Amino acid sequence: MTQPEIVSISPFFIVQDVARAFSFYRDRLGFEVTFQGFGDDLFFGIVCRGGAQILFKSVGVDPLPNYRREPSARWDAFVFVPDPDALAAEFTSRQVEFSQPLKDTDDGLRGFELKDQDGYVLFFGRTRP
DSSP: OOOOOOOOOOOEEEOSOHHHHHHIIIIITOOEEEEEEETTEEEEEEEEETTEEEEEEOOSSOOOOHHHHOTTOOOSEEEEOSOHHHHHHHHHHTTOOOSEEEEEOTTSEEEEEEEOTTOOEEEEEEEOO
């Protein structure tokens, strides 16, 4: 029996302001806004880039990124990219600041981290051969 395929997984981030999240991910990281809220009250939205998708929702509570719960588990999302060096160069050209620079990590990965305006930490990278 063939196992059904799972194509992707999408983190769901509670944010202070969906429009502000859109601005960062669209203008700084090159994501596309694919869904916006309901009516005049923008409280939910989705951004995509390639196979990566992130959902945002503003519900009147403070965001709680992983590093605030447990400093040793700081990533809120691992974003697989086949060429982290090229993506780091693109982000650098857009003046995106990294919370951890592009490097080979002790756990066999190559990539970099950045923190968004709500404090969520994303690692963009891949395993090393």
